[in-house]
Structures are given as C-alpha cells and as structure tokens.
Amino acid sequence: MPNEANDSSRAPAWRPQLHRRDVLRGGAIAAVGLGAAPLLAACSSDNGSGQTASSDYPLARPDSPVTLPIFDDNKPIASGLEPENVGVLKVLNYADYMAPGVKSDFQDKYGAEVQVTPYNNYDEMLSKLNASGASFDVVFPGPSVLSRMVYGKLLQPFNNSYLSNIKNAWPEYQDPWYDRGSQYTVPYTVYTTGVAYRSDVVADPSEGYLMMWNADYAGKVGVLDDAGEALSMAMLAWDITDDINTADPEYINAAKEKLNELTGLVDVKIDITQYETIASGKFSVHQAWSGDMIAARWYLPKGETTEVLGYWVPDDGAQRVIGNDNIAIPKSSESPVLAHTFLNYMLDNTVSEKNFNWNGYQPPLDKLNAQYLIDGGYISDNLLSAVVVPEDFTKGIQFYEQPVAVQNMWLSAFMEFKSGGS
Amino acid sequence: MAVAETAEGKADRATRFLWPSLAIPGTVWLILLFVVPFYGIMAVAFSSQLDILGQPIPAWNPLQWDFTVMRQVINESISGFYRPSWEHTFVYCFLAMMICVLVGYPVAYYVARLAGRNRGLLLALILAPWWINYLTRMLAWVGLLGDKGYVNEFLGLFGVTPVDWLAGNWYVVVIALAYGYLPFFIIPLYAYLDRIDQRLIEASRDLGANSFRTFFRVTLPLSRIGLITSIVITALPMFGDYYTNTLVSNSPATTMVGNSIEQSILSGFSRAKGASLVLILSAVLLVFMAYYLILTVRSSREAR
Numbered sequence: 001m002p003n004e005a006n007d008s009s010r011a012p013a014w015r016p017q018l019h020r021r022d023v024l025r026g027g028a029i030a031a032v033g034l035g036a037a038p039l040l041a042a043c044s045s046d047n048g049s050g051q052t053a054s055s056d057y058p059l060a061r062p063d064s065p066v067t068l069p070i071f072d073d074n075k076p077i078a079s080g081l082e083p084e085n086v087g088v089l090k091v092l093n094y095a096d097y098m099a100p101g102v103k104s105d106f107q108d109k110y111g112a113e114v115q116v117t118p119y120n121n122y123d124e125m126l127s128k129l130n131a132s133g134a135s136f137d138v139v140f141p142g143p144s145v146l147s148r149m150v151y152g153k154l155l156q157p158f159n160n161s162y163l164s165n166i167k168n169a170w171p172e173y174q175d176p177w178y179d180r181g182s183q184y185t186v187p188y189t190v191y192t193t194g195v196a197y198r199s200d201v202v203a204d205p206s207e208g209y210l211m212m213w214n215a216d217y218a219g220k221v222g223v224l225d226d227a228g229e230a231l232s233m234a235m236l237a238w239d240i241t242d243d244i245n246t247a248d249p250e251y252i253n254a255a256k257e258k259l260n261e262l263t264g265l266v267d268v269k270i271d272i273t274q275y276e277t278i279a280s281g282k283f284s285v286h287q288a289w290s291g292d293m294i295a296a297r298w299y300l301p302k303g304e305t306t307e308v309l310g311y312w313v314p315d316d317g318a319q320r321v322i323g324n325d326n327i328a329i330p331k332s333s334e335s336p337v338l339a340h341t342f343l344n345y346m347l348d349n350t351v352s353e354k355n356f357n358w359n360g361y362q363p364p365l366d367k368l369n370a371q372y373l374i375d376g377g378y379i380s381d382n383l384l385s386a387v388v389v390p391e392d393f394t395k396g397i398q399f400y401e402q403p404v405a406v407q408n409m410w411l412s413a414f415m416e417f418k419s420g421g422s
Numbered sequence: 423m424a425v426a427e428t429a430e431g432k433a434d435r436a437t438r439f440l441w442p443s444l445a446i447p448g449t450v451w452l453i454l455l456f457v458v459p460f461y462g463i464m465a466v467a468f469s470s471q472l473d474i475l476g477q478p479i480p481a482w483n484p485l486q487w488d489f490t491v492m493r494q495v496i497n498e499s500i501s502g503f504y505r506p507s508w509e510h511t512f513v514y515c516f517l518a519m520m521i522c523v524l525v526g527y528p529v530a531y532y533v534a535r536l537a538g539r540n541r542g543l544l545l546a547l548i549l550a551p552w553w554i555n556y557l558t559r560m561l562a563w564v565g566l567l568g569d570k571g572y573v574n575e576f577l578g579l580f581g582v583t584p585v586d587w588l589a590g591n592w593y594v595v596v597i598a599l600a601y602g603y604l605p606f607f608i609i610p611l612y613a614y615l616d617r618i619d620q621r622l623i624e625a626s627r628d629l630g631a632n633s634f635r636t637f638f639r640v641t642l643p644l645s646r647i648g649l650i651t652s653i654v655i656t657a658l659p660m661f662g663d664y665y666t667n668t669l670v671s672n673s674p675a676t677t678m679v680g681n682s683i684e685q686s687i688l689s690g691f692s693r694a695k696g697a698s699l700v701l702i703l704s705a706v707l708l709v710f711m712a713y714y715l716i717l718t719v720r721s722s723r724e725a726r
Contacts, residue, residue: 123689126475152474219589263674267590271672282569404476408691415692416503419682420510420674 055403057151060143062398065177068150068157068184076159077336083110084335089342091116092129092136092330096275096295099358102351109345112338120272121226123411129154135332137339140188142325143178144228144399149328150184156331157183162340165347170364170390173324178401185326186343189291189361190388192396193229193321194313196278196288196296199382205312209237211285213258213265220284221266222274223259227414228399230270232321233287234258244321244397247406256413263420270418275299275360278309290386294379295360306380313385322388322396324364362388460704467492467697478694495698504682504699511678514596515660521600522607522656527649530608531641534615548608556602560669563598564588567670590673598670599660607656614648615641647721654714658707679703 060066070076089106091098095118103114117136119125122145129139130152141149149155160166166174166186173187195211201220202211212221212233223230232244234255241251262268271277274286279299293311300306313320327346329339345351352363357378362368370387373379379387402410465480470488473479481487498504533544551559566572567587574584587594618641626636664680679699686696 121689123691127477127688127693130475130477148475154475219586260674267673267675269590269672270674404472404474404691408476411689411691415685415689415695418674418677418685419503420506420677 057147059147059401059403060178061400062177065180066147067180068147070157070183071153074153074156074331076157077340079159079161081337083112083338083341086112086335086338088112089114089138089335089338090136090333092119092125092139094118094120094140094272096273097140097359097361099355101358102346102355105351105354106342106345110338110341112335114342123227126154129330129332135334136330137333137335138342139328139330140325141185141328142323142399143176144323144401146178146185146326146328147401148404153331155184155328156333156336158186158329158343159340162337163344163347165344168347168349168352168365168367170366172390172393173364179326185328186347187364188325188327188346189359190322190324190364190393191289191291191361192313192386192388192392193224193233193287193289193323194311194385195285196274196293197285197310197312198278198281198283198308199310200308201281201284202310205310208312208314209233211312212237212262212268212287214285215265217284218266220282221262222269222271222277222283222286223262224274224287224289225270225272227410229287229321230259230417231255231410231414232399236319236321242319242397245400245402247402247409249409252409252413256417259414259417263417279304281308289361290388291359291361293360293383293386295358297380298358307382309380309383311383311386317392317395318397320392320396322392322398324393325361360386364390463697463700466693467701469694472691476691491694492698492701495695496702499699499702504679507677507679507682510592510676511661511680514592514599514676514678515657517596518599518603518660519653519657521596522604523649523653525600526604526607526611526652530611530615533608534612534618545612548605548612551605557665557669560598560602560666563594563601563670567594588670590671590675592671592676594670595667595676595678598666599663602663602666603656603660606659607652610655611645611648611652614645614651618644647718650714650717654710657710661703661707 058064058066089112091114093116095116098114098116103116107113117128119128122141125139125141126145126149128134129136129149139155141155160182163182163186166182169187174182176182176185176187179185195205195209197205197211199205201217203216205211207214211217212223223233228244231252232255235241235244235246235251238254238258240254240258241248243251246252259268269283274283274288275292275295276299277283278286278288278293279296280301288311290311290313293309296309297306300308327343329336329343333339346355347365349365349367352365353368353376356363356368356373362370362373370389374384374387462480464487465482466478468487468489468491469478469481470486470490471479471481495504499508529548533541533548537544564571568574569584569586569588571587573587578584622640622644623636626640627633631639662680662683664678664684667676667678667681668684683696683699683703686692686699
C-alpha cells in the first residue's frame with residue numbers, strides 16, 4: 001500500500017487525521033462519561049468513541065443519498081476499447097458466491113479464466129485488496145463499505161458505455177442511494193439475514209434468533225463470521241437495541257457479552273459455510289443469509305430433500321435485516337475493459353438466472369422477480385421465507401457505512417468474541 | 423624462509439576473505455527474509471496512524487514509534503481477552519509435547535538401537551506423513567472424527583452414542599497437534615540416540631547395571647540434549663500453529679495465540695494488535711531458544 005504509507009502531511013483534506021491516541025482518548029472520555037463501569041472495564045480494547053468520531057467524507061443513507069466523487073487521478077477508462085486478452089480475470093469474492101457454470105461460460109465467450117480469491121468478510125476483503133502489489137479486476141462490496149473504498153481510491157469509476165445491461169436491474173439499483181448514477185457499482189444480489197436450521201432437528205423454529213442460544217443444539221450452532229451480522233443478531237435477539245448501526249459502546253459490549261455466552265452454552269462456531277454445513281447436518285442452527293438456504297439443496301446428502309431445510313426471518317418486515325451486494329472494479333485492475341465486460345455479463349438476465357440457480361442469491365433484476373423464481377421451481381415451498389421483494393427494502397433494517405472509528409469498535413468487539421475472550 | 427612467509431601471508435589474506443564470504447548467502451537470506459520482514463512487523467505494531475480504511479500505517483521511522491497498542495496487548499494478554507488464548511497455547515502445547523515424548527521417545531529409541539536392518543524401512547515410515555501435505559493429513563482427522571466419521575461408526579458398534587469430537591474439544595486439538603508434529607520430534611531425537619556410543623552401554627551392562635538402570639543412568643542422560651532439541655524444534659512451530667486448531671475445532675473455546683494472530687492480521691484494522699502479538703510470541707519463544715542454547719553450549723563444554 002505505497003500510497004497509504006505516504007507522509008500524512010501530504011494527505012488530501014478528506015483523509016481522516018485520526019491518530020490512535022485520539023481514538024483511545026475518545027474512548028476513555030466516553031467510558032468515563034458513561035460510567036458503565038462493569039461493561040467497559042471488561043473490555044479494555046481500543047474502542048473508539050462513536051459519539052465523538054466523525055467521518056471526513058459523507059456517509060450515504062437512504063434519506064441522504066450520495067454521489068461519489070471522481071478523482072483526477074482516477075478517471076474512467078475510455079469508450080470503445082476491446083477487452084484485454086490476458087487469459088485471466090482476477091476476482092475477489094466470497095467463496096461459492098458465483099456459479100462455476102457462469103465462470104466457465106465467461107471463459108468460453110471471452111477467453112479469460114475467472115480466478116476467485118476468497119474472503120470471509122469485508123474487513124478481510126479490504127485487507128486483501130489494500131495489500132501492496134495486490135491486483136484484482138472485480139470485487140463485491142456492499143453499501144456499508146463503499147465510500148471508504150472510493151475515497152481510499154481502491155475502486156475505479158465505470159465507463160457506463162460498457163454496461164448496457166444495467167437496464168435489467170430494479171430501477172432503484174440503476175441509481176442507488178449509496179452511489180448516485182451508478183458510477184462505481186452495479187447490483188449483484190439482495191438477501192435477508194436470518195437463521196437457517198434443520199427442520200428435522202429443531203423443535204420450535206418460532207424461537208427465532210434464540211434458537212442460537214438453545215442448549216439443545218449445543219455443538220451444532222454457528223454464527224456468521226461477520227462483525228456486523230453477528231453482533232447485530234445478538235442486539236436484536238436480546239432487545240439490546242433495534243439500531244444495528246449503533247455507535248454506542250454499551251450496546252456493542254452487551255451484544256458481545258451475549259455472543260460470548262454462546263461459546264460456553266452451545267460451543268458456537270464462526271464461519272460462513274452454512275449452505276453446506278446445514279445441508280450436511282453438521283450444524284443444526286446457523287445464522288445465515290437467505291441465499292444460503294436456497295442454494296443448500298445442492299449440498300444435501302443423497303436421499304434427503306429440501307424438506308429438512310428451514311430459514312427463519314422475523315415475520316414483521318420492519319424487523320428484518322436486509323442487504324444487497326454490488327460488483328465493482330478495483331483501481332488495481334490490469335484489465336479494466338475485461339472487467340467492465342464481466343460486469344455487463346453478470347447483469348445479463350440469462351447469466352444471472354443461471355447464477356441464481358446455483359448460488360441461491362437473488363439478483364435484483366426485473367425479469368427475475370420473486371414470482372418468476374418461484375414459478376421456475378428454484379425455491380421450495382418451505383423456503384419461501386428466503387424470498388426478497390423490492391418492498392422489503394423500504395421496511396427492513398440495513399447496515400450503513402460507519403465512520404472508521406465506529407466500524408473498528410464493532411470489529412474489536414467481534415474479535416474479542418472470536419478470541420474466546422471473557 | 424622468506425619466500426615461504428610471503429606465500430603463507432597470501433594464503434592468510436585469501437582465507438581472511440574466503441571464510442567470511444561463505445557467510446554472505448546466509449546473511450543475505452537472513453536479512454531479506456527475516457530482518458526486513460521482522461522490522462516490518464515492528465513498524466506495524468508500533469504505528470500510531472490509521473489510514474482511510476482504518477488500517478495502521480507502518481511507522482518505518484523508529485522515532486515515531488508508539489507503544490500504546492503494544493502496552494494494551496500486553497495488558498490484554500495478562501488479564502484481558504487474550505489471556506485465554508495464551509493459556510490454551512501453553513497448556514495444549516505442553517500436553518501435546520508430553521504425548522510426543524511418550525510416543526516419540528520409544529519409537530526413536532527402537533529405530534536407533536533395536537531395529538537392526540529394518541531401520542531404513544522404519545525411518546521411511548516415520549517420514550511417510552511428510553509425503554502428504556499437512557492440511558490433507560489434518561483433514562483426514564475431520565473425516566475420522568466427524569459426526570458420521572469412522573470413529574463414531576466404530577464406537578456405534580458397541581452402542582456408544584456418537585460423540586461430537588469436532589465441536590470444540592481441547593483434547594482433540596491436543597491430539598491433532600501431537601499427531602501433526604510427531605515426525606518433527608522423532609527424527610532429531612533419533613539422530614542423537616543413534617550417535618550414542620554403543621561401548622558406553624556395553625560398559626554399563628558389563629559393570630552390572632540391568633537394562634532399566636542402563637537406560638536411566640546412561641542412555642537417557644546422554645540423549646538429554648537430543649530430547650531438548652526435539653522439544654524445541656517441535657515447540658517453535660507448535661506455538662504459532664493456528665490451522666490445526668481451525669480444522670479440528672474452530673471454536674472460540676479453544677482459540678490459541680496463533681488463531682488470535684491470524685484473526686488480527688487478516689482483519690486489517692487490528693493488524694497492529696496482531697503484529698504486537700507476534701512480537702510477544704517471538705519474545706516468549708526467544709526465552710526457550712536462549713535456554714536451549716545455554717544448555718547446548720554447556721554440554722559441549724562438558725564434553726570437551
């Protein structure tokens with residue numbers, strides 16, 4: 001990351017001049033101010049203070065959309081270029097998030113093998129993308145991490161003339177609130193976060209999130225390896241707060257304590273392979289994204305049907321955690337034209353349907369609406385809870401981008417949980 | 423006379439440069455692949471500034487080093503949330519090492535002293551696991567100990583209800599660690615045992631010691647350095663191991679320091695913490711190393 005190692009005095013105005021000492025000081029002030037001694041004494045990590053931390057760039061919210069800047073030293077590529085003939089497209093993505101058939105079709109059509117480098121969460125993705133010398137052509141950032149990547153110049157702006165298929169997307173994703181004018185992202189999938197379970201093991205799925213804290217399933221319970229998802233589930237399950245973007249250290253700590261309980265209570269595991277492990281029966285209950293359970297049918301042992309799979313989300317749409325993933329092109333791409341070609345390819349209705357059939361994650365394309373997918377037999381009746389419709393986004397709760405200090409507070413708490421901390 | 427002197431002088435000068443020059447490849451190797459990366463780890467651990475992504479900016483200038491994170495990590499290691507990782511690491515490594523000693527010593531002893539002409543074959547069998555990569559060998563445990571794995575199937579024959587071996591059990595981690603590092607333990611020990619002068623043992627028997635006495639009074643003391651070498655060689659990688667644990671447990675209940683380091687380094691924001699943990703672990707291992715060096719120096723002096 002040579003550009004990041006520069007002397008900070010030369011940094012542009014938007015660079016957060018955040019010194020760790022400041023963060024610590026902020027954290028200490030917040031701790032004193034709160035007087036929540038027992039909770040905070042248990043956690044002496046470098047929590048930033050949510051209340052005092054601010055961001056030096058605008059953070060997008062549905063009610064205050066942002067247009068991301070285009071920098072002079074980071075312009076879109078020219079129009080009318082031929083895709084580079086390099087034989088390989090380097091993709092940074094979650095594992096098993098793109099259909100093998102879609103990759104091989106792309107290779108047949110454009111002569112480039114799609115190579116995926118996997119990550120478990122955005123934090124890891126940023127780390128890999130930001131490593132010095134790293135070069136990727138395609139990456140899959142959600143709205144909660146986008147501005148940071150744009151202002152950190154990890155992404156390059158699109159030349160939309162290569163992306164004619166964007167017309168297939170839901171209208172709200174042709175001009176989304178986190179990226180007005182779709183300058184840096186095209187939509188990939190929409191999903192809810194809920195609890196996946198084996199319906200042949202779980203007695204009462206209406207327990208909802210509390211299935212995770214049920215000792216009957218000890219040894220076979222997992223949470224997503226994602227600070228936001230795991231901590232927010234604890235917040236919602238135990239009515240700590242409804243605000244899954246909270247910057248309040250007290251709430252975050254309380255959620256962490258609840259996750260820590262899982263370690264002793266059910267010997268919780270932390271991973272993101274629930275589509276396979278719930279299907280195989282290795283897990284009975286696992287926090288999951290909706291797409292996982294639709295895809296899980298491919299991982300069922302011989303002789304078992306989708307009847308054994310279940311997916312729970314709150315009945316009330318206003319309490320559902322909902323999200324969307326995007327596709328973007330890293331600035332470090334050595335084949336940006338090929339990357340644009342790939343993005344446009346992924347927005348194709350037929351390609352997208354094939355991809356959905358395999359990975360179970362709904363693409364927000366008009367043609368592939370919920371009814372079409374149900375009629376197509378992709379989703380069995382007992383998994384209709386995993387279907388997402390556009391209206392869900394007006395009601396559901398979403399993760400928003402946070403100031404770095406708040407983000408790190410969440411990550412810190414999650415790391416303590418993962419370390420088996422007390 | 424004079425002529426001979428000059429020739430000798432030339433030879434002196436030649437050797438003066440020759441011998442040190444032999445150290446060049448090793449030195450370059452060490453600087454490029456150890457000193458520089460290690461300095462990089464220090465620069466991250468002691469960094470005081472975050473970049474726009476919230477990741478530490480390495481502080482290459484020692485004058486700008488900031489020890490806040492280091493102090494914090496030390497505190498958290500002593501009384502905070504890193505404490506369990508350290509405890510797990512010490513306990514698991516100690517137990518795994520005990521298994522290595524109990525299983526490995528007799529094997530090494532047998533191969534070195536009693537195997538006769540089967541020795542080559544036995545050595546090859548001990549080394550055989552090295553033909554298969556470590557990850558694959560560990561995944562074999564997952565197959566064996568899985569819910570519907572062979573172990574549970576076997577136990578099922580006797581009516582034992584399936585055990586959740588892989589649900590985060592410390593003893594499974596210990597067994598897997600011992601299994602993974604056993605060959606590393608046996609081979610150096612074998613080399614030492616093989617070097618023990620047969621005549622000393624014969625002398626002991628001649629003087630009336632039975633085989634147990636001979637073993638405890640002659641063989642074991644003579645192999646002490648070999649035993650310690652084996653322990654050190656095995657302990658160093660075992661302390662930093664994380665994927666064994668990840669594969670057979672992956673539960674916060676069994677997190678070792680290696681796992682904490684992996685998590686911190688993978689997750690960019692806490693890289694400084696991860697780097698600090700690396701430095702602390704290195705310091706701990708350095709203590710072992712120093713003890714080992716003192717022992718070997720002392721024993722070679724005694725030998726003289």
